[in-house]
Amino acid sequence: MQRRHKSIMATMQNNLHTNFCGMSLKSPIILLSGCVGFGEEYTRIKGFSNTTVGAVCLKGTTLEPRLGNKPHRIAETPDGMLNSIGLQNPGTNIVINEIMPSLKKNETRFIINISGSSIKEYGEIAKQSNSLLTKPTLQKMHPDVLTLEATAWLSSTQ
Numbered sequence: 001m002q003r004r005h006k007s008i009m010a011t012m013q014n015n016l017h018t019n020f021c022g023m024s025l026k027s028p029i030i031l032l033s034g035c036v037g038f039g040e041e042y043t044r045i046k047g048f049s050n051t052t053v054g055a056v057c058l059k060g061t062t063l064e065p066r067l068g069n070k071p072h073r074i075a076e077t078p079d080g081m082l083n084s085i086g087l088q089n090p091g092t093n094i095v096i097n098e099i100m101p102s103l104k105k106n107e108t109r110f111i112i113n114i115s116g117s118s119i120k121e122y123g124e125i126a127k128q129s130n131s132l133l134t135k136p137t138l139q140k141m142h143p144d145v146l147t148l149e150a151t152a153w154l155s156s157t158q
Helices: 001-015 092-102 118-135 147-158
Strands: 017-019 023-025 056-057 073-076 080-083 109-114 138-143
Touching: 092 109, 092 118, 109 118
Parallel strands: 056 109, 109 138
Antiparallel strands: 017 023, 073 080
C-alpha cells in the first residue's frame, strides 16, 4: 500500500509541472513572500519542505536593513486580519551573501522580492541581485511596486 501511495504521489507531482514567466516549475504553487519569510522558517516544522512547491517568493528585500513598523502590527477584523509589518528585513547584502547561500537549492526555485522607495533604489537592488540570476535557483526578481506606489502617494499627500 505504501509503495502504491508513493507511486500515485510521484504521478501527481509529474502532472503538476508547469511553465510560468519563462520558469520551469514542478508545481504551479508559489509560496508568497511574507507568508513563509525567506523560505526556510516553516521547513523547520516536521513534515514541511519546499520540495512540493514550484517556487518560493522571498520576503521583501530593501537596499538597507529595515526594522519594520513598531508594534502593534496586526489587527483582527470581522473578515480576517490586517497587517502592517513595514517590510522588516535584513537588507540586500545579508539576503544575497547569507540567506540565499543557506537555502536548500535542490528543493525548489526562489524568486527574490525587491522593495524600495525610489526607482534608483530598485535599480541598485536589482544590480546587486543580478549575480544571483546566473544561478539556477533564482530565476526571477519580483519588484514590489505597491511599495513604490504607496511611497509616491504618501509623498504627494504631505
